[in-house]
Amino acid sequence: MAAASDDRRTAFETEALPHLDAVYRLALRLSGDEAQADDLVQETMLKAYRSWHQYKSGTNVRAWLLTILRHTFINEYRKAKRAGPTVDIGEIEGYYVFHEVQEVDPEGEFFKQIVDDEVLRAIDSLPDEFRETLVLSDVEQLTYAEIAEVTGVPVGTVKSRLFRARQALQQRLYDYALEMGYIKGVKR
Amino acid sequence: MSAPRKIDCQAAADRLYEYLDGELTPDAYDEVRAHLEDCALCFKVFGFENTYLAFLRARTRAQKAPEHLKKRIFEHILFDQDSAESQ
Numbered sequence: 001m002a003a004a005s006d007d008r009r010t011a012f013e014t015e016a017l018p019h020l021d022a023v024y025r026l027a028l029r030l031s032g033d034e035a036q037a038d039d040l041v042q043e044t045m046l047k048a049y050r051s052w053h054q055y056k057s058g059t060n061v062r063a064w065l066l067t068i069l070r071h072t073f074i075n076e077y078r079k080a081k082r083a084g085p086t087v088d089i090g091e092i093e094g095y096y097v098f099h100e101v102q103e104v105d106p107e108g109e110f111f112k113q114i115v116d117d118e119v120l121r122a123i124d125s126l127p128d129e130f131r132e133t134l135v136l137s138d139v140e141q142l143t144y145a146e147i148a149e150v151t152g153v154p155v156g157t158v159k160s161r162l163f164r165a166r167q168a169l170q171q172r173l174y175d176y177a178l179e180m181g182y183i184k185g186v187k188r
Numbered sequence: 189m190s191a192p193r194k195i196d197c198q199a200a201a202d203r204l205y206e207y208l209d210g211e212l213t214p215d216a217y218d219e220v221r222a223h224l225e226d227c228a229l230c231f232k233v234f235g236f237e238n239t240y241l242a243f244l245r246a247r248t249r250a251q252k253a254p255e256h257l258k259k260r261i262f263e264h265i266l267f268d269q270d271s272a273e274s275q
Contacts, residue, residue, distance in 0.1 A: 024253035038257050045261045098236050106232050108239040119247040138244045144211050163205055170240055
């Protein structure tokens with residue numbers, strides 16, 4: 001008995017715990033609150049440990065952990081609604097920023113001046129389903145198929161959400177860069 | 189080995205992120221790549237978007253789980269009675 005339990009603990013420590021930072025980052029972006037992210041991560045890891053026998057060795061343990069995290073968040077935490085303004089993602093025009101900057105900064109040099117905190121704040125202003133899709137892709141580097149599995153939607157939906165989320169975020173960061181004077185607006 | 193099918197700017201733009209994310213089949217990838225070799229404007233758009241995605245990765249991965257949280261999780265798992273009983 002003790003030996004089986006030790007085996008599981010060792011397997012969990014070597015396979016699951018290395019993904020703790022990824023679990024924590026998604027928890028922060030979903031909840032928008034450090035204390036809540038702590039609780040959410042702890043609960044996720046404990047659930048994962050208790051159901052370790054359901055995890056199929058060799059499959060993507062990170063996607064599995066993030067799925068548990070997302071379910072836990074939606075079922076137990078989402079009720080407390082996030083504060084703050086949300087970007088309107090309904091009217092996104094593809095490649096708007098490139099068209100704006102192609103004459104003054106076609107290589108996107110202005111991005112380099114935008115710091116981490118400002119990027120995270122802009123991500124936090126995306127609507128829930130767009131924020132989680134973008135974080136799973138651009139922060140945690142999951143494939144479209146893995147994101148579809150974690151979020152429970154078809155791959156086509158992942159693609160369209162990712163396109164709109166990235167373009168909306170880019171517009172917001174561009175507006176911020178204009179405001180800060182990192183780039184000059186095009187006179188019309 | 190036949191030459192990739194010709195695609196236009198709209199078709200290339202529709203596959204932009206799939207191309208940059210490595211989500212295309214080899215044939216579809218080759219079609220986009222061939223278009224980028226012929227079209228200076230699309231080449232610039234793809235380069236711009238590639239810079240943007242690299243920037244997002246670089247700016248969002250620094251956060252780590254805090255030490256107190258790691259400790260809490262280790263302790264919980266080590267002394268987890270529920271799961272010891274369920275074995």
